[in-house]
Amino acid sequence: MSRKSDTLARALGWVSLALGAAQLAAPRMVNRLSGVDDSRLASTVTRMAGTRELMHAAALLGSRRPGPWTWGRVAGDALDLAVLGRAMANRSGRSARSGRCDRSARRRRRAVAATAAVTGITALDLATALYSSGLGVRRPMRLQASITVNRPREEVYAFWRDLENLPAFMLHLESVRTTGERHSRWRAMVATADVEWAAEILDEQAGELIAWRSVRGSMINTSGSVRFTEGPAGRGTTVHLTLEYRGRGRALGAAVAGMLGEYPQQQVRDDLRRFKQIMETGEVLLAEGSPEGVRLLSRLRQRPAQPVGGRS
Missing domain, CATH: 1.20.120 (Four Helix Bundle (Hemerythrin (Met), subunit A))
Structure with a gap:
């Protein structure tokens, strides 16, 4: 700048x-x-x-x-x-x-x-x-949410560390493909077009932290981190998710809204609820009151549930 x-x-x-x-x-x-x-x-x-x-x-x-x-x-x-x-x-x-x-x-x-x-x-x-x-620059859009999952921290960490699992509960993601130990390629739907970007893991602490960001020059300028701590009274794992999207003016809002829906903060909370369901039951439960965000298309293209960690 x-x-x-x-x-x-x-x-x-x-x-x-x-x-x-x-x-x-x-x-x-x-x-x-x-x-x-x-x-x-x-x-x-x-x-x-x-x-x-x-x-x-x-x-x-x-x-x-x-x-x-x-x-x-x-x-x-x-x-x-x-x-x-x-x-x-x-x-x-x-x-x-x-x-x-x-x-x-x-x-x-x-x-x-x-x-x-x-x-x-x-x-x-x-x-x-x-x-x-710095007055003419829009600050990054920061989205934060947390949830407690009734599973051991090592297991929760391992599932998230396999980045290809993320589209199972982050509905704005079409796919994540691992291209190296710390590098991956992400694809998301923005309006009616697919947008792809490369990402790299910046910091990793086994069982505690994964931090990543988009590679310089990518179509989407984003970063994120997820922390894993012991749950209340030592039961389960609390997952703290932070996502940031950087851009200017209406372009930033339009890009984030196109991927995450009209209410991005709510969508991130819903993503973590789906993550909790997968970790605890092995599937995402669809019900009348199920938090599926604000996009009907997300319901229509929901992926079939996959067993996790040997649980059926």
């Missing part, structure tokens, strides 16, 4: 350098091109703006982390927009009082064009400032 925002901030620093130099060297020309009065007062204001732009350039080009300095440009843009707005208002008044309508109209059009250009730069400055501050 910081590398991209810093690169863009430095590019804006070069813009400030060029604009500031022009405003100091030829303020009257800049004013005429912007539709602003070419009076002595206006030229003084333009030189002051040029000095400000050079200060922005020094901060953006000389700092090791220039991104946050972009807020200074945002403040300067607000002043520039106010000056241009005043110029357009003055041009409108003069054209109504004088006979030089054509000349005033041309200057007003220049002011409108300059205002549009500054507005676009302001939007870019603001986006860069927000991005560099």
